[in-house]
Amino acid sequence: xxxxxSRLILSAAxxxxxxxxxxxxxxxxxxxxxRQEPELALMALWADGARVHAAFRSLAAPAxxxxxxxxxxxxxxxxxxxxxxxxxxxRAIADLWGWQAEGGSDARPWLDHGRWAMRAPLSPAPPPRxxxxxxxxxxxxxxxxxxxxxxxxxxxxxxxxAHHRFHVLGETIVRLEVLLGYTHKGLQGLWxxxxxxxxxxxxxxxxxxxxxxxxWAFAGAVERALGIEPPPRAIALRxxxxxxxxxxxxxxxxxxxxxxxxxxxPQARLGALCEVLLRASEAAFGHRLLMDRIIPGGLAxxxxxxxxxxxxxxxxxxxxxxxxxxxxMEEHASLQDRLSGxxxxxxxxxxxxxxxxxxxxxxxxxxxxxRDLAYAPYDQHPPAVPRASxxxxxxxxxxRLEEILxxxxxxxxxxxxxxxxxxxxxxxxxxxxxxxxxxxxxxDVFCWVALDEAGLLAGCFPRDPSWLLWPLLEASMENNILAxxxxxxxxFNASVSxxxx
Numbered sequence: 001x002x003x004x005x006s007r008l009i010l011s012a013a014x015x016x017x018x019x020x021x022x023x024x025x026x027x028x029x030x031x032x033x034x035r036q037e038p039e040l041a042l043m044a045l046w047a048d049g050a051r052v053h054a055a056f057r058s059l060a061a062p063a064x065x066x067x068x069x070x071x072x073x074x075x076x077x078x079x080x081x082x083x084x085x086x087x088x089x090x091r092a093i094a095d096l097w098g099w100q101a102e103g104g105s106d107a108r109p110w111l112d113h114g115r116w117a118m119r120a121p122l123s124p125a126p127p128p129r130x131x132x133x134x135x136x137x138x139x140x141x142x143x144x145x146x147x148x149x150x151x152x153x154x155x156x157x158x159x160x161x162a163h164h165r166f167h168v169l170g171e172t173i174v175r176l177e178v179l180l181g182y183t184h185k186g187l188q189g190l191w192x193x194x195x196x197x198x199x200x201x202x203x204x205x206x207x208x209x210x211x212x213x214x215x216w217a218f219a220g221a222v223e224r225a226l227g228i229e230p231p232p233r234a235i236a237l238r239x240x241x242x243x244x245x246x247x248x249x250x251x252x253x254x255x256x257x258x259x260x261x262x263x264x265x266p267q268a269r270l271g272a273l274c275e276v277l278l279r280a281s282e283a284a285f286g287h288r289l290l291m292d293r294i295i296p297g298g299l300a301x302x303x304x305x306x307x308x309x310x311x312x313x314x315x316x317x318x319x320x321x322x323x324x325x326x327x328x329m330e331e332h333a334s335l336q337d338r339l340s341g342x343x344x345x346x347x348x349x350x351x352x353x354x355x356x357x358x359x360x361x362x363x364x365x366x367x368x369x370x371r372d373l374a375y376a377p378y379d380q381h382p383p384a385v386p387r388a389s390x391x392x393x394x395x396x397x398x399x400r401l402e403e404i405l406x407x408x409x410x411x412x413x414x415x416x417x418x419x420x421x422x423x424x425x426x427x428x429x430x431x432x433x434x435x436x437x438x439x440x441x442x443x444d445v446f447c448w449v450a451l452d453e454a455g456l457l458a459g460c461f462p463r464d465p466s467w468l469l470w471p472l473l474e475a476s477m478e479n480n481i482l483a484x485x486x487x488x489x490x491x492f493n494a495s496v497s498x499x500x501x
Contacts, residue, residue: 003037041354213440357443
Protein backbone atom coordinates (compact mmCIF):
# COMPACT_ATOMS: atom_id res chain seq x y z
CA UNK A 1 0.00 0.00 0.00
CA UNK A 2 2.21 2.78 -1.33
CA UNK A 3 -0.18 4.85 -3.46
CA UNK A 4 -1.43 8.38 -2.68
CA UNK A 5 -4.66 7.23 -0.98
CA SER A 6 -2.86 4.62 1.11
CA ARG A 7 -0.25 7.15 2.23
CA LEU A 8 -2.98 9.65 3.11
CA ILE A 9 -4.79 7.10 5.29
CA LEU A 10 -1.72 5.58 6.92
CA SER A 11 -0.35 9.03 7.82
CA ALA A 12 -3.46 9.81 9.89
CA ALA A 13 -3.88 9.15 13.60
CA UNK A 14 -4.04 5.38 14.22
CA UNK A 15 -6.76 3.85 16.41
CA UNK A 16 -5.54 0.26 16.31
CA UNK A 17 -6.48 -2.81 14.23
CA UNK A 18 -5.85 -1.02 10.95
CA UNK A 19 -8.13 1.96 11.67
CA UNK A 20 -7.08 5.59 11.21
CA UNK A 21 -8.83 8.88 12.04
CA UNK A 22 -8.62 11.53 9.32
CA UNK A 23 -9.46 15.18 9.83
CA UNK A 24 -11.98 16.85 7.54
CA UNK A 25 -9.30 18.15 5.19
CA UNK A 26 -7.67 14.76 4.74
CA UNK A 27 -11.04 13.11 4.13
CA UNK A 28 -11.91 15.75 1.54
CA UNK A 29 -8.62 14.98 -0.23
CA UNK A 30 -9.35 11.25 -0.24
CA UNK A 31 -11.40 11.10 -3.51
CA UNK A 32 -8.64 12.71 -5.55
CA UNK A 33 -6.07 10.38 -4.00
CA UNK A 34 -8.24 7.35 -4.73
CA ARG A 35 -8.35 8.25 -8.42
CA GLN A 36 -4.56 7.95 -8.47
CA GLU A 37 -4.62 4.54 -6.76
CA PRO A 38 -7.16 2.40 -8.64
CA GLU A 39 -5.89 -0.84 -7.09
CA LEU A 40 -7.18 0.23 -3.63
CA ALA A 41 -10.71 -1.20 -3.60
CA LEU A 42 -13.55 0.17 -1.50
CA MET A 43 -15.07 -2.57 0.67
CA ALA A 44 -17.64 -0.61 2.68
CA LEU A 45 -18.78 2.85 3.73
CA TRP A 46 -20.92 3.40 6.83
CA ALA A 47 -21.72 5.74 9.75
CA ASP A 48 -21.98 5.28 13.52
CA GLY A 49 -23.70 8.48 14.65
CA ALA A 50 -20.57 10.61 15.06
CA ARG A 51 -18.21 9.47 12.30
CA VAL A 52 -18.22 8.14 8.79
CA HIS A 53 -15.99 5.16 8.05
CA ALA A 54 -14.63 3.62 4.87
CA ALA A 55 -12.90 0.24 4.59
CA PHE A 56 -10.38 -0.34 1.79
CA ARG A 57 -8.50 -3.40 0.64
CA SER A 58 -5.47 -3.81 -1.57
CA LEU A 59 -4.64 -7.21 -3.03
CA ALA A 60 -1.04 -6.66 -1.96
CA ALA A 61 -1.94 -5.91 1.68
CA PRO A 62 -2.47 -8.54 4.40
CA ALA A 63 -5.56 -6.85 5.86
CA UNK A 64 -8.09 -4.08 5.10
CA UNK A 65 -7.59 -0.54 6.39
CA UNK A 66 -10.33 1.70 7.77
CA UNK A 67 -10.41 5.49 7.34
CA UNK A 68 -12.72 7.45 9.65
CA UNK A 69 -13.71 11.09 9.95
CA UNK A 70 -15.93 13.05 12.33
CA UNK A 71 -19.01 14.44 10.59
CA UNK A 72 -19.77 18.10 11.23
CA UNK A 73 -23.02 19.73 10.19
CA UNK A 74 -24.42 16.52 8.73
CA UNK A 75 -22.16 16.60 5.66
CA UNK A 76 -19.06 14.73 4.50
CA UNK A 77 -17.10 14.55 1.26
CA UNK A 78 -18.48 11.87 -1.05
CA UNK A 79 -16.28 9.02 -2.24
CA UNK A 80 -18.59 7.95 -5.08
CA UNK A 81 -16.94 10.21 -7.71
CA UNK A 82 -13.77 8.12 -7.26
CA UNK A 83 -15.35 4.79 -6.27
CA UNK A 84 -18.76 4.29 -7.93
CA UNK A 85 -19.60 1.46 -5.52
CA UNK A 86 -19.78 4.04 -2.71
CA UNK A 87 -23.01 5.49 -4.11
CA UNK A 88 -25.31 2.88 -2.53
CA UNK A 89 -23.55 3.25 0.84
CA UNK A 90 -23.91 7.03 0.68
CA ARG A 91 -27.62 6.75 -0.10
CA ALA A 92 -28.10 4.39 2.87
CA ILE A 93 -26.29 6.81 5.19
CA ALA A 94 -28.52 9.65 3.98
CA ASP A 95 -31.70 7.62 4.56
CA LEU A 96 -30.74 6.34 8.01
CA TRP A 97 -28.68 9.18 9.52
CA GLY A 98 -29.72 12.19 7.43
CA TRP A 99 -26.10 12.95 6.47
CA GLN A 100 -25.45 14.18 2.96
CA ALA A 101 -22.46 13.13 0.86
CA GLU A 102 -21.29 16.37 -0.75
CA GLY A 103 -20.45 15.93 -4.40
CA GLY A 104 -21.92 12.43 -4.49
CA SER A 105 -22.92 10.81 -7.76
CA ASP A 106 -26.43 9.83 -6.59
CA ALA A 107 -28.52 11.51 -3.88
CA ARG A 108 -31.82 9.67 -4.45
CA PRO A 109 -33.47 7.85 -1.53
CA TRP A 110 -32.88 4.13 -1.40
CA LEU A 111 -33.94 2.42 1.84
CA ASP A 112 -36.53 5.08 2.65
CA HIS A 113 -39.55 4.71 0.36
CA GLY A 114 -41.55 7.31 2.26
CA ARG A 115 -43.40 4.78 4.43
CA TRP A 116 -41.51 5.33 7.68
CA ALA A 117 -43.19 7.46 10.34
CA MET A 118 -40.03 9.59 10.56
CA ARG A 119 -37.06 10.49 8.44
CA ALA A 120 -33.44 9.66 9.31
CA PRO A 121 -34.49 7.23 12.08
CA LEU A 122 -30.95 6.75 13.45
CA SER A 123 -30.30 10.48 13.86
CA PRO A 124 -30.44 12.02 17.38
CA ALA A 125 -33.79 13.77 16.71
CA PRO A 126 -35.58 12.17 13.73
CA PRO A 127 -38.02 14.65 12.14
CA PRO A 128 -41.58 13.46 11.49
CA ARG A 129 -42.59 12.69 7.93
CA UNK A 130 -44.87 15.23 6.32
CA UNK A 131 -46.72 14.92 3.04
CA UNK A 132 -47.36 12.11 0.59
CA UNK A 133 -44.77 9.40 0.00
CA UNK A 134 -42.61 10.30 -3.01
CA UNK A 135 -42.56 8.17 -6.13
CA UNK A 136 -39.27 6.41 -6.92
CA UNK A 137 -37.05 8.20 -9.43
CA UNK A 138 -35.09 6.19 -11.99
CA UNK A 139 -32.31 7.29 -14.30
CA UNK A 140 -33.51 8.03 -17.84
CA UNK A 141 -32.63 6.17 -21.02
CA UNK A 142 -33.65 8.02 -24.16
CA UNK A 143 -33.91 7.02 -27.78
CA UNK A 144 -36.48 6.20 -30.40
CA UNK A 145 -38.49 3.13 -29.43
CA UNK A 146 -37.07 2.87 -25.88
CA UNK A 147 -39.73 2.16 -23.27
CA UNK A 148 -39.82 1.19 -19.60
CA UNK A 149 -40.61 -2.24 -18.22
CA UNK A 150 -41.13 -2.47 -14.43
CA UNK A 151 -40.71 -5.77 -12.56
CA UNK A 152 -41.39 -6.12 -8.83
CA UNK A 153 -41.07 -5.38 -6.00
CA UNK A 154 -43.47 -8.31 -5.51
CA UNK A 155 -41.66 -11.22 -7.14
CA UNK A 156 -42.93 -14.66 -8.08
CA UNK A 157 -41.97 -17.91 -6.38
CA UNK A 158 -39.63 -17.25 -3.43
CA UNK A 159 -37.85 -14.25 -4.95
CA UNK A 160 -36.88 -11.49 -2.54
CA UNK A 161 -38.72 -8.17 -3.06
CA ALA A 162 -36.84 -5.79 -5.34
CA HIS A 163 -38.00 -3.28 -7.95
CA HIS A 164 -36.31 -3.85 -11.31
CA ARG A 165 -36.80 -0.99 -13.77
CA PHE A 166 -35.80 -1.89 -17.33
CA HIS A 167 -35.39 0.43 -20.26
CA VAL A 168 -35.76 -1.77 -23.32
CA LEU A 169 -35.62 -1.44 -27.09
CA GLY A 170 -37.76 -4.32 -28.26
CA GLU A 171 -36.40 -7.25 -26.25
CA THR A 172 -32.95 -5.71 -25.79
CA ILE A 173 -32.15 -4.17 -22.40
CA VAL A 174 -30.74 -0.66 -22.66
CA ARG A 175 -30.54 -0.05 -18.92
CA LEU A 176 -31.46 -1.92 -15.74
CA GLU A 177 -31.77 -0.20 -12.40
CA VAL A 178 -32.62 -2.01 -9.18
CA LEU A 179 -34.30 -0.33 -6.20
CA LEU A 180 -34.04 -2.21 -2.91
CA GLY A 181 -35.03 -1.42 0.67
CA TYR A 182 -38.24 -3.47 0.80
CA THR A 183 -36.71 -5.91 3.31
CA HIS A 184 -35.13 -3.24 5.50
CA LYS A 185 -35.05 -4.62 9.05
CA GLY A 186 -33.68 -1.75 11.14
CA LEU A 187 -30.83 -3.91 12.41
CA GLN A 188 -28.41 -1.05 13.10
CA GLY A 189 -30.86 0.30 15.63
CA LEU A 190 -31.84 -3.09 17.06
CA TRP A 191 -28.36 -4.27 18.03
CA UNK A 192 -27.06 -0.93 19.31
CA UNK A 193 -26.48 -1.20 23.07
CA UNK A 194 -26.82 -5.00 23.06
CA UNK A 195 -24.21 -7.49 24.33
CA UNK A 196 -22.56 -9.34 21.45
CA UNK A 197 -24.12 -12.70 22.36
CA UNK A 198 -27.60 -11.16 22.21
CA UNK A 199 -26.88 -9.44 18.90
CA UNK A 200 -25.45 -12.61 17.31
CA UNK A 201 -28.88 -14.08 16.35
CA UNK A 202 -29.72 -10.84 14.52
CA UNK A 203 -26.47 -11.00 12.58
CA UNK A 204 -27.12 -14.65 11.74
CA UNK A 205 -30.36 -13.60 10.01
CA UNK A 206 -28.98 -10.84 7.81
CA UNK A 207 -29.11 -13.23 4.86
CA UNK A 208 -30.16 -16.80 5.60
CA UNK A 209 -28.00 -18.41 2.92
CA UNK A 210 -24.90 -16.69 4.34
CA UNK A 211 -25.65 -17.15 8.03
CA UNK A 212 -22.30 -18.86 8.71
CA UNK A 213 -20.25 -16.23 6.90
CA UNK A 214 -21.95 -13.28 8.62
CA UNK A 215 -21.86 -14.96 12.03
CA TRP A 216 -18.16 -15.72 11.64
CA ALA A 217 -17.27 -12.20 10.48
CA PHE A 218 -19.19 -10.70 13.42
CA ALA A 219 -17.71 -13.14 15.94
CA GLY A 220 -14.20 -12.55 14.60
CA ALA A 221 -14.59 -8.77 14.86
CA VAL A 222 -15.88 -9.02 18.45
CA GLU A 223 -13.06 -11.36 19.43
CA ARG A 224 -10.45 -9.05 17.93
CA ALA A 225 -11.99 -6.05 19.65
CA LEU A 226 -11.83 -7.88 22.99
CA GLY A 227 -8.38 -9.34 22.36
CA ILE A 228 -9.40 -12.99 22.78
CA GLU A 229 -8.98 -16.15 20.73
CA PRO A 230 -11.63 -18.87 20.39
CA PRO A 231 -10.51 -22.43 21.12
CA PRO A 232 -8.67 -24.28 18.31
CA ARG A 233 -11.48 -26.82 17.96
CA ALA A 234 -14.01 -24.03 17.43
CA ILE A 235 -11.80 -22.44 14.75
CA ALA A 236 -11.51 -25.71 12.85
CA LEU A 237 -15.24 -26.36 13.04
CA ARG A 238 -15.93 -22.82 11.80
CA UNK A 239 -14.02 -23.77 8.66
CA UNK A 240 -16.15 -26.90 8.27
CA UNK A 241 -19.35 -24.88 8.69
CA UNK A 242 -18.25 -22.25 6.17
CA UNK A 243 -17.30 -24.83 3.55
CA UNK A 244 -20.57 -26.72 4.00
CA UNK A 245 -22.45 -23.46 3.47
CA UNK A 246 -20.39 -22.78 0.34
CA UNK A 247 -21.04 -26.23 -1.13
CA UNK A 248 -24.80 -26.28 -0.51
CA UNK A 249 -25.24 -22.83 -2.03
CA UNK A 250 -23.16 -23.69 -5.09
CA UNK A 251 -25.16 -26.89 -5.63
CA UNK A 252 -28.40 -24.94 -5.34
CA UNK A 253 -27.21 -22.20 -7.72
CA UNK A 254 -25.96 -24.64 -10.37
CA UNK A 255 -29.26 -26.50 -10.27
CA UNK A 256 -31.24 -23.29 -10.49
CA UNK A 257 -29.17 -22.11 -13.48
CA UNK A 258 -29.89 -25.40 -15.25
CA UNK A 259 -33.59 -25.04 -14.52
CA UNK A 260 -33.69 -21.44 -15.76
CA UNK A 261 -32.14 -22.67 -19.02
CA UNK A 262 -34.81 -25.35 -19.38
CA UNK A 263 -32.61 -28.30 -18.43
CA UNK A 264 -34.61 -29.80 -15.55
CA UNK A 265 -32.80 -33.08 -14.93
CA PRO A 266 -29.56 -31.59 -13.46
CA GLN A 267 -31.67 -29.26 -11.32
CA ALA A 268 -33.52 -32.22 -9.83
CA ARG A 269 -30.38 -34.25 -9.19
CA LEU A 270 -28.39 -31.32 -7.77
CA GLY A 271 -31.34 -30.48 -5.55
CA ALA A 272 -31.24 -34.02 -4.19
CA LEU A 273 -27.49 -33.75 -3.50
CA CYS A 274 -28.04 -30.40 -1.78
CA GLU A 275 -30.68 -32.06 0.42
CA VAL A 276 -28.19 -34.78 1.37
CA LEU A 277 -25.75 -32.13 2.61
CA LEU A 278 -28.48 -30.21 4.44
CA ARG A 279 -29.59 -33.33 6.30
CA ALA A 280 -26.02 -34.25 7.19
CA SER A 281 -25.48 -30.68 8.44
CA GLU A 282 -28.56 -30.90 10.65
CA ALA A 283 -27.44 -34.24 12.08
CA ALA A 284 -23.93 -32.96 12.76
CA PHE A 285 -24.69 -29.43 14.01
CA GLY A 286 -28.41 -29.30 14.80
CA HIS A 287 -29.54 -26.95 12.01
CA ARG A 288 -30.00 -27.47 8.28
CA LEU A 289 -28.74 -23.98 7.43
CA LEU A 290 -26.18 -24.02 10.27
CA MET A 291 -27.80 -20.93 11.81
CA ASP A 292 -26.78 -19.76 15.30
CA ARG A 293 -23.87 -22.23 15.42
CA ILE A 294 -21.08 -19.60 15.41
CA ILE A 295 -21.14 -17.12 18.29
CA PRO A 296 -18.59 -14.65 19.67
CA GLY A 297 -16.13 -16.71 21.66
CA GLY A 298 -16.47 -19.89 19.62
CA LEU A 299 -19.42 -22.16 18.86
CA ALA A 300 -22.81 -22.64 20.49
CA UNK A 301 -22.29 -26.44 20.53
CA UNK A 302 -19.80 -29.09 19.44
CA UNK A 303 -20.28 -31.39 16.47
CA UNK A 304 -22.38 -34.47 17.22
CA UNK A 305 -20.56 -37.70 18.11
CA UNK A 306 -21.45 -39.32 14.79
CA UNK A 307 -21.43 -36.03 12.87
CA UNK A 308 -18.09 -36.54 11.17
CA UNK A 309 -19.05 -39.86 9.66
CA UNK A 310 -22.37 -38.51 8.47
CA UNK A 311 -20.69 -35.56 6.79
CA UNK A 312 -18.08 -37.79 5.18
CA UNK A 313 -20.77 -40.07 3.76
CA UNK A 314 -22.66 -37.10 2.31
CA UNK A 315 -19.48 -35.66 0.79
CA UNK A 316 -18.59 -39.01 -0.78
CA UNK A 317 -21.99 -39.13 -2.45
CA UNK A 318 -21.59 -35.62 -3.88
CA UNK A 319 -18.04 -36.36 -5.04
CA UNK A 320 -19.17 -39.54 -6.77
CA UNK A 321 -22.02 -37.96 -8.73
CA UNK A 322 -20.72 -34.50 -9.55
CA UNK A 323 -18.18 -35.40 -12.30
CA UNK A 324 -20.85 -37.18 -14.36
CA UNK A 325 -23.25 -34.28 -13.88
CA UNK A 326 -20.57 -31.84 -14.98
CA UNK A 327 -19.86 -33.88 -18.11
CA UNK A 328 -23.54 -33.94 -19.05
CA MET A 329 -23.90 -30.19 -18.58
CA GLU A 330 -20.73 -29.41 -20.54
CA GLU A 331 -21.81 -31.64 -23.44
CA HIS A 332 -25.43 -30.47 -23.63
CA ALA A 333 -25.37 -28.18 -26.67
CA SER A 334 -28.61 -26.32 -25.99
CA LEU A 335 -27.53 -25.53 -22.41
CA GLN A 336 -24.16 -24.21 -23.55
CA ASP A 337 -25.88 -22.13 -26.21
CA ARG A 338 -27.96 -20.40 -23.54
CA LEU A 339 -25.08 -19.81 -21.13
CA SER A 340 -22.11 -18.94 -23.33
CA GLY A 341 -21.70 -15.20 -23.95
CA UNK A 342 -24.69 -14.35 -21.75
CA UNK A 343 -24.39 -11.66 -19.08
CA UNK A 344 -20.76 -10.75 -19.71
CA UNK A 345 -19.18 -8.62 -16.98
CA UNK A 346 -16.37 -6.50 -18.36
CA UNK A 347 -13.17 -7.07 -16.33
CA UNK A 348 -12.61 -3.34 -15.87
CA UNK A 349 -16.02 -3.04 -14.18
CA UNK A 350 -15.19 -5.95 -11.86
CA UNK A 351 -11.89 -4.30 -10.96
CA UNK A 352 -13.48 -0.86 -10.47
CA UNK A 353 -15.89 -2.21 -7.86
CA UNK A 354 -13.43 -4.68 -6.37
CA UNK A 355 -15.61 -7.69 -7.16
CA UNK A 356 -14.70 -10.91 -5.39
CA UNK A 357 -16.22 -14.35 -5.06
CA UNK A 358 -17.46 -16.25 -8.10
CA UNK A 359 -18.31 -13.05 -9.98
CA UNK A 360 -14.86 -11.53 -9.51
CA UNK A 361 -12.92 -14.73 -10.15
CA UNK A 362 -14.93 -15.45 -13.31
CA UNK A 363 -13.75 -12.02 -14.54
CA UNK A 364 -10.12 -13.00 -13.98
CA UNK A 365 -9.62 -11.44 -10.54
CA UNK A 366 -7.34 -13.55 -8.34
CA UNK A 367 -9.05 -12.85 -4.99
CA UNK A 368 -10.09 -15.05 -2.08
CA UNK A 369 -10.05 -13.88 1.54
CA UNK A 370 -9.32 -17.41 2.80
CA ARG A 371 -5.97 -17.34 1.00
CA ASP A 372 -5.20 -13.62 0.83
CA LEU A 373 -5.97 -12.83 4.49
CA ALA A 374 -4.90 -16.33 5.67
CA TYR A 375 -7.11 -16.45 8.75
CA ALA A 376 -7.39 -19.68 10.73
CA PRO A 377 -7.98 -22.48 9.90
CA TYR A 378 -7.13 -21.61 6.28
CA ASP A 379 -3.60 -20.59 7.23
CA GLN A 380 -2.99 -24.32 7.75
CA HIS A 381 -5.41 -25.53 5.07
CA PRO A 382 -5.12 -23.12 2.10
CA PRO A 383 -7.90 -23.59 -0.45
CA ALA A 384 -7.55 -24.01 -4.18
CA VAL A 385 -8.78 -20.84 -5.94
CA PRO A 386 -9.90 -21.54 -9.52
CA ARG A 387 -10.38 -18.62 -11.93
CA ALA A 388 -11.80 -17.96 -15.37
CA SER A 389 -11.71 -15.09 -17.84
CA UNK A 390 -14.86 -15.36 -19.98
CA UNK A 391 -16.88 -13.59 -17.27
CA UNK A 392 -20.23 -14.86 -18.57
CA UNK A 393 -22.92 -17.08 -17.08
CA UNK A 394 -21.13 -20.21 -18.33
CA UNK A 395 -17.89 -19.20 -16.59
CA UNK A 396 -19.68 -18.47 -13.32
CA UNK A 397 -21.42 -21.87 -13.44
CA UNK A 398 -18.15 -23.67 -14.21
CA UNK A 399 -16.37 -21.98 -11.31
CA ARG A 400 -19.08 -23.09 -8.92
CA LEU A 401 -18.51 -26.67 -10.05
CA GLU A 402 -14.76 -26.29 -9.56
CA GLU A 403 -15.19 -24.81 -6.08
CA ILE A 404 -17.39 -27.74 -5.02
CA LEU A 405 -14.81 -30.24 -6.20
CA UNK A 406 -12.07 -28.30 -4.38
CA UNK A 407 -14.18 -27.86 -1.24
CA UNK A 408 -14.89 -31.54 -0.62
CA UNK A 409 -11.27 -32.54 0.18
CA UNK A 410 -10.89 -29.31 2.17
CA UNK A 411 -13.77 -30.27 4.48
CA UNK A 412 -12.39 -33.78 4.81
CA UNK A 413 -8.97 -32.41 5.76
CA UNK A 414 -10.50 -30.10 8.38
CA UNK A 415 -12.49 -32.98 9.86
CA UNK A 416 -9.44 -35.24 9.87
CA UNK A 417 -7.30 -32.66 11.69
CA UNK A 418 -10.04 -31.64 14.16
CA UNK A 419 -8.29 -30.89 17.49
CA UNK A 420 -9.79 -31.89 20.85
CA UNK A 421 -10.95 -29.48 23.51
CA UNK A 422 -13.66 -26.95 24.28
CA UNK A 423 -15.58 -25.00 21.63
CA UNK A 424 -16.18 -21.68 23.41
CA UNK A 425 -14.55 -19.19 25.72
CA UNK A 426 -16.24 -16.46 27.85
CA UNK A 427 -16.28 -12.86 26.69
CA UNK A 428 -14.78 -10.14 28.89
CA UNK A 429 -16.64 -6.84 29.28
CA UNK A 430 -14.42 -4.06 27.95
CA UNK A 431 -14.18 -1.52 25.15
CA UNK A 432 -12.68 -2.19 21.76
CA UNK A 433 -12.97 -1.71 18.02
CA UNK A 434 -12.03 -4.11 15.24
CA UNK A 435 -13.04 -5.60 11.90
CA UNK A 436 -12.89 -9.09 10.45
CA UNK A 437 -13.30 -10.47 6.93
CA UNK A 438 -14.22 -13.99 5.87
CA UNK A 439 -14.86 -15.55 2.48
CA UNK A 440 -18.53 -16.42 1.99
CA UNK A 441 -19.96 -18.19 -1.02
CA UNK A 442 -20.70 -14.83 -2.69
CA UNK A 443 -17.32 -13.31 -1.83
CA ASP A 444 -15.73 -11.48 1.07
CA VAL A 445 -18.01 -10.73 4.04
CA PHE A 446 -16.74 -7.83 6.14
CA CYS A 447 -17.85 -6.80 9.62
CA TRP A 448 -16.82 -3.88 11.84
CA VAL A 449 -17.78 -3.55 15.50
CA ALA A 450 -17.19 -0.99 18.25
CA LEU A 451 -17.76 -1.93 21.89
CA ASP A 452 -18.20 0.48 24.82
CA GLU A 453 -16.63 0.12 28.27
CA ALA A 454 -19.35 -2.34 29.34
CA GLY A 455 -18.67 -4.54 26.32
CA LEU A 456 -21.95 -3.54 24.61
CA LEU A 457 -22.26 -2.75 20.91
CA ALA A 458 -21.77 0.95 20.26
CA GLY A 459 -21.67 0.31 16.52
CA CYS A 460 -21.73 -2.55 14.07
CA PHE A 461 -21.69 -2.72 10.30
CA PRO A 462 -21.75 -6.03 8.43
CA ARG A 463 -21.12 -5.76 4.69
CA ASP A 464 -22.48 -8.49 2.44
CA PRO A 465 -20.77 -8.88 -0.98
CA SER A 466 -24.12 -8.08 -2.58
CA TRP A 467 -23.59 -4.36 -1.93
CA LEU A 468 -21.17 -4.42 -4.87
CA LEU A 469 -22.75 -7.28 -6.85
CA TRP A 470 -26.01 -5.44 -7.53
CA PRO A 471 -24.41 -2.54 -9.48
CA LEU A 472 -22.37 -5.09 -11.45
CA LEU A 473 -25.51 -7.05 -12.26
CA GLU A 474 -27.11 -3.86 -13.56
CA ALA A 475 -24.12 -3.27 -15.83
CA SER A 476 -24.03 -6.88 -17.05
CA MET A 477 -27.67 -6.78 -18.17
CA GLU A 478 -27.03 -4.15 -20.84
CA ASN A 479 -27.46 -5.41 -24.43
CA ASN A 480 -28.91 -8.71 -23.26
CA ILE A 481 -32.55 -9.70 -23.76
CA LEU A 482 -35.29 -9.80 -21.15
CA ALA A 483 -35.58 -13.57 -21.44
CA UNK A 484 -32.02 -13.92 -20.10
CA UNK A 485 -32.72 -11.95 -16.90
CA UNK A 486 -33.31 -15.09 -14.76
CA UNK A 487 -30.09 -16.69 -15.99
CA UNK A 488 -27.91 -13.64 -15.44
CA UNK A 489 -29.46 -12.75 -12.10
CA UNK A 490 -29.05 -16.30 -10.80
CA UNK A 491 -25.42 -16.42 -11.95
CA PHE A 492 -24.76 -13.38 -9.73
CA ASN A 493 -27.19 -14.45 -6.98
CA ALA A 494 -26.98 -11.11 -5.20
CA SER A 495 -28.86 -11.03 -1.90
CA VAL A 496 -31.58 -8.45 -1.26
CA SER A 497 -31.79 -9.07 2.46
CA UNK A 498 -28.01 -8.95 2.84
CA UNK A 499 -28.04 -5.30 1.73
CA UNK A 500 -31.33 -4.15 3.32
CA UNK A 501 -30.02 -3.93 6.87
